[in-house]
Amino acid sequence: MSRLRAQGLTLAYEDRTVVSDLDLAVPDGRVTVIVGPNACGKSTTLRALGRLLRPRSGSVLLDGTELAKIPTKRIARSIGLLPQSPVAPEAITVADLVSRGRQPHQRWWQQWSEEDERAVRDAMARTDVTALADRSVDELSGGQRQRVWIAMALAQETDLLLLDEPTTFLDIAHQVEVLDLVRRLNHEQGRTVVIVLHDLNQAARYADHLVAMKAGRVVAEGPPADVVTAELVREVFGLESIVVPDPVTGSPLVVPGAPYGPRRAAAEDEDSEDTEDPIRT
Numbered sequence: 001m002s003r004l005r006a007q008g009l010t011l012a013y014e015d016r017t018v019v020s021d022l023d024l025a026v027p028d029g030r031v032t033v034i035v036g037p038n039a040c041g042k043s044t045t046l047r048a049l050g051r052l053l054r055p056r057s058g059s060v061l062l063d064g065t066e067l068a069k070i071p072t073k074r075i076a077r078s079i080g081l082l083p084q085s086p087v088a089p090e091a092i093t094v095a096d097l098v099s100r101g102r103q104p105h106q107r108w109w110q111q112w113s114e115e116d117e118r119a120v121r122d123a124m125a126r127t128d129v130t131a132l133a134d135r136s137v138d139e140l141s142g143g144q145r146q147r148v149w150i151a152m153a154l155a156q157e158t159d160l161l162l163l164d165e166p167t168t169f170l171d172i173a174h175q176v177e178v179l180d181l182v183r184r185l186n187h188e189q190g191r192t193v194v195i196v197l198h199d200l201n202q203a204a205r206y207a208d209h210l211v212a213m214k215a216g217r218v219v220a221e222g223p224p225a226d227v228v229t230a231e232l233v234r235e236v237f238g239l240e241s242i243v244v245p246d247p248v249t250g251s252p253l254v255v256p257g258a259p260y261g262p263r264r265a266a267a268e269d270e271d272s273e274d275t276e277d278p279i280r281t
């Protein structure tokens with residue numbers, strides 16, 4: 001089942017088509033991860049799924065109704081979207097920014113409820129930003145700021161959560177923490193999540209459903225174990241690699257070909273047929 005789906009979706013900026021005739025059914029209650037090279041249309045697709053971008057043709061459907069026909073506030077109560085490079089209002093504090101996630105839930109007769117308070121507190125605790133509550137967002141480190149944005153998206157408490165590269169700027173421990181948090185929300189609360197990730201190995205670890213895009217089209221989709229192969233990495237990223245089982249999870253682990261260095265340089269100079277290196281790029 002898919003509450004959110006794209007049908008024949010074509011997306012363009014002025015006269016440049018970026019995504020062509022894309023069909024995508026986001027599986028309910030699952031974590032879907034979108035991967036693909038820079039500029040292939042991942043963010044553009046995600047923005048259209050969250051109605052930040054109007055389709056040139058085709059449509060995005062939520063519960064069978066075109067997004068364009070659903071009131072904005074109702075969409076915001078169902079779909080939370082964290083864009084790739086969000087911009088905070090100047091001099092806003094962390095607590096105020098996270099609180100903005102509650103706007104879709106507020107009524108004119110009740111501006112702020114205990115439920116709002118709880119959601120904000122909970123979102124800040126889960127993303128480890130409680131201690132930053134009174135700081136100005138402008139003066140945070142890249143990673144701290146990223147966690148504050150994630151807190152805002154969580155505070156919205158939507159069934160569908162769309163996250164565009166939520167691990168950018170995060171150190172490795174915080175990357176794992178954020179992705180674990182997303183998985184936990186999915187597991188404990190049945191939330192449907194779509195994440196754009198650059199790290200193929202993290203994608204393979206965290207995705208139930210992996211979508212590989214290239215030049216505005218879906219090239220492959222399915223369980224990571226079926227999708228992530230050396231052929232796919234070559235086709236989508238133009239990179240030679242070997243794919244081995246991740247020693248911890250068993251999911252596919254992409255190991256790129258030999259890096260440039262003295263050995264490879266010598267081999268290239270000789271243009272030798274040396275087969276010792278199984279993968280020389």
Ligand SMILES: Nc1ncnc2c1ncn2[C@@H]1O[C@H](COP(=O)(O)OP(=O)(O)OP(=O)(O)O)[C@@H](O)[C@H]1O
Pocket residue numbers: 013018036037038039040041042043044045084
């Ligand atoms: N606001 C915009 N106006 C015009 N062109 C845009 C705009 N946003 C993106 N594009 C173009 O659309 C194409 C797809 O961009 P998009 O941001 O969807 O790529 P992406 O797959 O998310 O890439 P990345 O991995 O670098 O984030 C690119 O060629 C980009 O230059």
Ligand SMILES: [Mg+2]
Pocket residue numbers: 042043044084164
């Ligand atoms: Mg992007």
